[in-house]
Amino acid sequence: MNYNYYDYYKKFLGIENNIKINNKINLIPNISRTKPISENYYYPLICSMIDDNVFCSLTPELYENFKEIYTNPFINNIEDFSNYLSSFCELNSDKFEFKVMYRMVIEKNNMISPRLNSSIDIKVLTKHIVDNVLIFDDIKERQKYWLRKKQLIDERRQFIILKEQQIISWCKVSDIDFKGANIAVFTHPDYRSKKHAQALVKNAISWCFNNGYLPIYWVDSKNLASLKVATNLGFNIKSLEYVIKKK
Numbered sequence: 001m002n003y004n005y006y007d008y009y010k011k012f013l014g015i016e017n018n019i020k021i022n023n024k025i026n027l028i029p030n031i032s033r034t035k036p037i038s039e040n041y042y043y044p045l046i047c048s049m050i051d052d053n054v055f056c057s058l059t060p061e062l063y064e065n066f067k068e069i070y071t072n073p074f075i076n077n078i079e080d081f082s083n084y085l086s087s088f089c090e091l092n093s094d095k096f097e098f099k100v101m102y103r104m105v106i107e108k109n110n111m112i113s114p115r116l117n118s119s120i121d122i123k124v125l126t127k128h129i130v131d132n133v134l135i136f137d138d139i140k141e142r143q144k145y146w147l148r149k150k151q152l153i154d155e156r157r158q159f160i161i162l163k164e165q166q167i168i169s170w171c172k173v174s175d176i177d178f179k180g181a182n183i184a185v186f187t188h189p190d191y192r193s194k195k196h197a198q199a200l201v202k203n204a205i206s207w208c209f210n211n212g213y214l215p216i217y218w219v220d221s222k223n224l225a226s227l228k229v230a231t232n233l234g235f236n237i238k239s240l241e242y243v244i245k246k247k
Contacts, residue, residue, distance in 0.1 A: 003179070003214040005105050005238055006050065011178040013046065013057040022070075025081050026055045029063040037218075038174040038184045039148070042246035044096075047081060048103075048239045054078045062244070082242040089244060097245045102227070104217040104235040108209050112234040113202070120199045125149065125158040125170075135165045159203045161196050171200035173207055181213035185229065197229045205233065 014030035033044050047056040054077070058066065065088075069075045075084055082100075089098035123129065127146065130153070136142040152158040158172040169187040176182070183204045185197045201217075208215040217230045221240075 008178045008180040013055055021053055024076055025069055027063055028057045029060045030057045033059045043243055044246055045244040047242040085242055097247055099243045099245055100221040101241040101243045102219050102221055102237045103239040104230050105238045106215050106235045110234045114232050116195050116199045122203055123160050124156050125153055125160050127153055133165055157207055159200045169196040171204045173204055179213055180216045181208045182216045
């Protein structure tokens with residue numbers, strides 16, 4: 001399958017083919033920005049550049065707040081706008097947080113296979129594991145977890161490492177949009193620096209390619225450990241993004 005990153009990215013941001021390009025900032029109201037990423041995290045605004053043009057995909061609500069920039073003589077480029085976003089988040093620090101993110105991609109032929117500990121036992125999360133292996137406080141908690149994970153389990157797109165009936169590290173293909181598949185990973189602090197995340201992400205990458213999706217690794221630019229996981233596997237930065245995260 002031929003993966004075209006910018007075809008995916010324009011659709012993800014909500015950029016229509018017939019859009020009239022503004023020389024400064026292009027605000028794109030997008031209902032998709034009201035939806036959570038990886039179940040729990042809301043990013044109502046994502047701003048980036050494509051072909052030297054600045055595009056800002058944002059919720060309709062924030063669009064009403066920000067459309068004043070079209071008449072603001074001090075906002076002429078992405079640096080000006082990023083400062084504007086940072087100031088907005090400082091003024092609304094009880095609701096929002098400003099972040100600089102990297103959207104990373106790996107091409108099928110560029111995947112690196114680092115040497116990993118052969119003793120790492122990776123499993124696909126299944127209903128059997130939920131029902132018979134993992135420990136929960138009560139039946140209601142187990143049922144709630146199963147319902148939350150049902151689609152991931154049915155599609156076999158969450159990978160785990162277990163220790164003493166608890167998940168100590170996991171990776172999932174969390175969100176699939178326009179043939180791009182977002183990979184999320186977490187390792188318990190007590191078990192980090194053991195390359196668990198690399199081993200799990202490698203499985204998620206294979207799942208993406210085997211199912212016809214482009215693997216996307218979206219990471220905070222300050223998260224150096226997560227960046228290392230991605231680059232060690234062959235991911236490259238495709239887009240730098242200025243983002244508002246909802247608290």
